[in-house]
Amino acid sequence: MKLDQKELGAIKKALEGATTVLLIPHKNPDGDTIGSAFGLYNTLLEMGKKPTVACIDEPPPVFKFIPGIETIQVGIDHIDYDVIIIVDAGATHLTGVNEQYPQLFDKSREVINIDHHPTNDYYGKYNVVVPTAAATTMIIYQMLVDMDFPLSRQTATALLTGIYTDTGSFIHSNTNSEALRIAARLLARGANLRGISKDIFNTTKISTMRLWGRVLKNTYQTPDGVTMSVVKQKDFEECKATYDEMSGVVDYVNSVPNASYSVILTEKGGAVKGSLRTLNDHIDVSAIASHYGGGGHTKAAGFTVKGRLEQELRWKVVD
Template identity: 30%
Template sequence: MKEAKEFLDMIKEASYIAVVAHKDPDADSLGSASAIYSFCLQLHKKVSFVCVSEIQRHFFILPWVDRIKHSFGSEDLLIVCDAASWERVGLDKRGKVINIDHHITNKHYGDLNIIKDDAIATTEVVYDLFRELDVKINEKMATALYAGVVDDSDSFSSSKTDSATFALAKELIELGAKHKDVVKYLQKYSTLSHLRLLGAMLLDMRLLKDATIALFEVEYVKFKRYGADYEDAKEALERALELPTVKTSILILEKEDGSIKISLRSCEVDCASVAIRFGGGGHSERAGCEFGHDVSIQEAREKILEEVKRVEKKKR
């Protein structure tokens, strides 16, 4: 990987490094950042772990997550993991930026951009970097990298999963990745608030277009009522795709500030194409975007459904 040497040189030259996960992070963003945080510690660099959002409890299986702070200090190098655009970070940019990602929609906003859009997860991109640099991957790093693979492959069920994905998983487990803990906390961990929200969402789910589209709309008051958070809402998206007729699942949720967050899942519609239309991004099977507080849930629904229709028609 031609960027590996420049990546290492920038780390060595930096006085203070921030390893950054995107807002409302998943295990891929946190896992990538955690592994690079470990690497910086191996190099005896001054380093912080930053994410603007509060971290869900089940992610604390990942090393160093308990050290996360929510703002920058005097860092002169930012290593951003799994964020297709700087807006996904949610903080003001400073110093030099290394952008590491696997989204095809990445905007190449870094001074160094390490993008591999055929990778199953950003943790795979980080793993390849480490191998190129002959980094000794310890148990903490292996666990962090493995968590990203499990999460972004939907537990090895996504269409991008291939023999290379399983070979990577095998290598990471042999390096000490805690497979049982990762699966337990990422795939089988629930809270009472999560289960109550899931039940309410499935009860209110609407089926559209001959039951090929599952639509969820969640107002902020519902999150407050159940004590749940935004990530808790995403399971309903995946569960809806288990229905035999559903090909596309759409979540429209209202955040505390009145803005609207959209999440899309589909085995038929190019979700990234839909999200890009509204300034978002992601992958063909899963993507997301946001609308400002000047757009209502109803207006967001109309815009998203119209774009889904347009993308479907273009595909034909």
């Protein structure tokens, strides 16, 4: 990964001259934004700085193994810091504080924007945006190496978490040789891969197991090769599961070979949510979702319509 060394020189100077640094992950934080913030947090701590990570939302408890996460502040009470770094946020509104602190984005302050979303509009005074990177933590790894900053075992664990989660544990199509190369280097630095895989991927609750069991049991294939499943409101009640426990099961349903696409219909509070996925190169599920007022990406999309699910019974005469 080649970074703009002039921009990096300016960032290095700003960070070396700073004492207090605020790190801002995006709202509804995921493994990449949390890994990015705490990768930098641990490095800055080691350099004798005073870093603070503050996010508008609380991080999910699965990230409790990330070194330093117990210090995270929920909500941002001031922005009086020497340098502010925003990580993995493709647009200013994704910080959740763009209305509270519009001055973060007028380039008057030392604000560094580090991101891999192709739609990023370079809202920082300094910007390191690499759309080909599978994760923002890969960019941060390269920055630390180029700036000759410390990269401890704690930092390595945080950075590997971002690559691990944004590539879906190295199975999504963004898993390129560079992602594997940087992951290997982080492992060599002592990153805790076992902790990552155990805490993030091997932590299915019994209620989730029961709910997924119903989804899988209800799965069928339509005559036009669509894999479908349904979950009713009472399934959540009977399994003592919440709606967020559906996360991930659609990828299971979508793994049936040669399906055109897959859809799960979920009943939730007077509405039906549709989650669509496809592995078919010729199908754009966002176009299908937009028929129902939804949207998303070409390979993963969704919609919500008012109503409830009802099973249709058909009768026929057989001999």
